[in-house]
Amino acid sequence: MTQIYLAVYGNDSKSLILLIAWLPAAISVVFVYTIRAMTLERQPNELHMFYHFLYVSFFLALFIMGMTIAQNLVTFSSSAYAASASVVIFLLFVPLFISIKEELNIWEQNNQQPISLPEVKIDNMIHQQESTNPSPMAKSKGKTSCLANVFLNKPERGEDYSILQALLSTDMLILFISTFCGLGTNLTAVDNLGQIGESLGYPAKTIKSYVSLLSIWNFFGRIFSGSVSEILLVKYKFPRPVMLSLVLFLSCIGLLMIAFPIPGSIYITSIIVGFSFGAQMPLIFAIISELFGLKHYSTLFNWGLLASPLGSYVLNVKVTGPLYDREALKELAVKGLLSKGAVQELVCMGSQYYRLSFVILACVCCFGGLASLVLVIRTREFYKVDIYNKFRDESQQK
Incomplete structure (x- = not known):
């Protein structure tokens, strides 16, 4: 664009x-x-x-x-x-x-001479299948109550959860907290990166450059976390939540570099924040599909995605914005520029205006990383086995 x-x-x-x-x-x-x-x-x-x-x-x-x-x-x-x-x-x-x-x-392959195969009649097979499988009415008689299915009769990890079973599970709560903290803090950094560069005295041309770098490294983060986590999981049974924890702790470093900048660090910050922001997305959605199955994946996918704008709203509008305005108003009052009834543009030069807010964001992101470590402990036995084996068995049966 x-x-x-x-x-x-x-x-x-x-x-x-x-x-x-x-x-x-x-x-x-x-x-x-x-x-x-x-x-x-x-x-x-x-x-x-x-x-x-x-x-x-x-x-x-x-x-x-x-x-x-x-x-x-x-x-x-x-x-x-x-x-x-x-x-x-x-x-x-x-x-x-x-x-x-x-x-x-x-x-071209389809237009080649087709290979004739012998015909197989399956009428008897269908009849046998109908006789062995009970009717839906017979199945419905043995159903338990909804609350029992949600809280007591939950399936094993990796099986198809119902929507309520997944949303009310401890694993989903932990994952939602990690997403809220991780994506929320990163989105807050992305939204304020231009104003941060302006506060640090970077020219407009430089600000455009590192904002573009952030978007590009967002892409690299998605590719890296998706492909590398898949290779590590398949070959070495390396749990995907562990990589999510590492990405969240990496994001903390980028947020702290905004709070305590050095000359030229804004480029490194944009790379770290963009990479970690992009890397979280494939990991979160892959973990949801692995833990709760694919039957209701679209709904659970959107539930996980809901944590991102919610975290951005709370951390950006309720934390970062008011803290920056408070520091800017102090600066204007010290300089005598804050007059009664006058509207001043709250843009001030210096790293101190974002320091407190981004230290808080780094702590929130670190808390999200610790929460994901809890998920690592809870799912360590699940990821020790071949979680894709059931899909291979189903494809062979078909």
Whole structure:
């Protein structure tokens, strides 16, 4: 978005709102006709294709990061911005070319001479299955009360929980606290990063650069935590909640670097905060699917996501904002700029205005990390076994 904005409008901040308004809508209108229901079996090389998409997106992120740094060091002309945006747009369409090539390969395979297979009649098998499986009415007679199912007859970890069973479980409460603390503190840092840079005396061009770096490292964090945690879990039975704890403690370091900055530390801070913020998302949602099953995953997914804006609201609006305003009002009063009935812009220079609030945020994030360690202890036996074995058994039965 940044590269396209610079290429189309230049450095005109008012036009950015216009770009945000028309570009996503235009993309939706153009590509809405490509959406269709598809009933296809899994392809043998789909993982290979996924890695192709991943490599393209990874290269795109590296290119944008390089352009962000270069644009901060060198003044780009309008033609240079246009060239950069052209490369970005080309890389965005590379996955489409990969998909077309793969679709052509599948089409060629389907047009080959089909292999004749003997017919198998399954009428008797269906009849036997109907006779052995009890009817829904028979099943309903043995059902227990709703409260007993929610609190007493909970399934084992990894099995399909009902919505109430999952929401009222201790594991979900711990995970919700960790999400509230982790994503809430990181979102607060992201929301205030521009004003933090302004308070520390960075120019507007530098602020744009490290905000872009934060977004790019958000992407790297998602890729890293998703892929590395999966490799460690499959090969070494390394529990995914342990990585969540490590990411939360890493986030504490970034928050403390905002509270106690040194010259140039804002770049390192943006990388740490962006990386840890992105890394938490795949871990949280993967843990939900592993502990509570996939039957009601969409609802539980959104419940976990609810902790993010809730934490951001409490920590940003109720903690960071009032503390900053209090420090800024003190500064204005000391300088004699706070007059009765006058409206002053509460922007002050210095690191002390965010110090207390971000020390509090670091403590909250550390508490979230400690809470996730409790989840590690509770689920250590669960992650010692092969949690994906049941899915392999089901696929073999099918």
